[in-house]
Amino acid sequence: MADVAAIAGVSGQTVSRVVNGSPRVDPATRRRVERAMVELDYRPHRAARALRTGRTDTIGLVVSTLATVGNSRMLQAIAAAAAERGFALTVVTASGRDAVAQGFARLHEQGVDGAIVLNEATALARGVEVPRSLALVVVDSPPDDRYVVVQTDHAAGARAATAHLLALGHAAVHHLAGPAGSFAAAERERGWRDALAAAGIAAPEPLRGDWSSASGHAVTAALPADATALFAANDQMALGALRALADTGRHVPGEVSVVGFDDVADAAQYLPPLTTVRQDFDALGAAAVAALVGAIGGGRGEPLALTPVLVERASTAPPPV
Amino acid sequence: MADVAAIAGVSGQTVSRVVNGSPRVDPATRRRVERAMVELDYRPHRAARALRTGRTDTIGLVVSTLATVGNSRMLQAIAAAAAERGFALTVVTASGRDAVAQGFARLHEQGVDGAIVLNEATALARGVEVPRSLALVVVDSPPDDRYVVVQTDHAAGARAATAHLLALGHAAVHHLAGPAGSFAAAERERGWRDALAAAGIAAPEPLRGDWSSASGHAVTAALPADATALFAANDQMALGALRALADTGRHVPGEVSVVGFDDVADAAQYLPPLTTVRQDFDALGAAAVAALVGAIGGGRGEPLALTPVLVERASTAPPPV
DNA sequence: GTATCTGGAGCGTCACTATTT
């Protein structure tokens, strides 16, 4: 910066003003400074700025795993949204117990201005201390006044999926649920139960996987032989379920209908192409970043719930007669 | 830090030594300082340290897209390896032309110590200026003395896949290649050609997708009706190919055998479960981080090529008689 | 002399105050 100031014939202070877009700079001076910056390929030093201002223009992302396609998609959306707003994105994977707390510690130490947490609502609620100095947005969480929540309306999506199957004439809809600790899994299960209850149908015992396609395959072995409709809590488990049904010679959708959740890119290529509930990951990621930037700026941060949409493909049909 | 020093009754300098694990500290003093740190919940201020030392203990990752499962897996592996070594990880997605250069600029400005680049070899080679002050590791690239290369031996994997199909008795093996700009795609295509040449078989014109399952589906429509074996450059395109074959009523593996590449987690759940070439993403990510840390430390950084392994599942069989 | 510790300077930036036009 000193070099730029010297070349432009101004003080470092004026360079700082130009860099930060202060209005109190003479246009001619500004041009001169800008030319000098280009000439020297000057880049502001973020660490120095951070030391001085206390802000790093960096946001952190805490994610349990990137093994699920949904989390990857969220990361992608958040990275894009953060870049657009001039924020760097630091990623911390927090797997295992106490990991969220560790992830926070790591981010806090690194001095991020705020953090977005994916899918860790349960762990958070269970006594992880939320650093007060850190702006926080949690994606998919029960409401909590310690942070802003941005989410998909999982229950609504699950109701839509279940209602679709019931409308096709299925007498019962089984559920392949997500893992016990997950808020999204709980909400999707709730929506399924609600839709069945609204139709006066008793909910059968749900199968329970861990989001992975392998778990979907393993667990679907326990699906009753007379089941005609299965709603899986995500697309990957639905993929495993499709294979399990093929293993036992049950045709989809002729004998069993299957619905997923997420509308992952590959879902349209499954055999058969999967009817599923589409989450708008890009909008969700953008909303999470927007809410976080708002919270960093001292505002409240806008909470949001996006309603997902059912996408009908070839894995659902009326039950066999 | 000043507070810690005051409580422990030492100078700030001594606190610094304790934090940085200097051996020249009396054990009793160290204990005293550590107690004070705990008491005050002291965290070193990374920005201040970075300003002073010129190092940020942060590495950057430049990735074109996280839409492919392979890239997501690499990110996951790199994040874990970086965390283990005490480095923060900043992710930049660089899509489109000039994006890699932009990504570098962004990372450089943010002051990362080094960067890992995924899948951008072609763009890099095409005149992106590599900042000299930045340690650099590129995953999957032709050799280049501007950076360290860590890679899978794609050609060897492709040879193994093709040889497997030939050994089953197929008279020809078609190829569903990756996009034109990709080094990995080119290497896999080369391995396929080499294996065919070694068997004295002329290579048919390859189909060409963009890594996505949708492209695999679209492009496989052009597969000749008499084809009995297809080697796809990644698992997701193989998934699309499986559906395209099902569309036209060709049984896999009875009429057509299909091999993929990557051994993504879902590949074992495809219909049928996919024979594929397994990349060890975790080892590759760990090697990339190790090489980068070496390069940051002033060393040369160890280049590496991992040989992938064929995993036989149910999508390959002898050709129909 | 060796082991341990202290004091002071300065990294690049920006908020504040002072000065000039």
Next chain:
DNA sequence: AAAATAGTGACGCTCCAGATA
């Protein structure tokens, strides 16, 4: 009087040289 610019110090840390036991 208002607009534009300059000078100064401090953010928290670590390096260097020197002091103390």
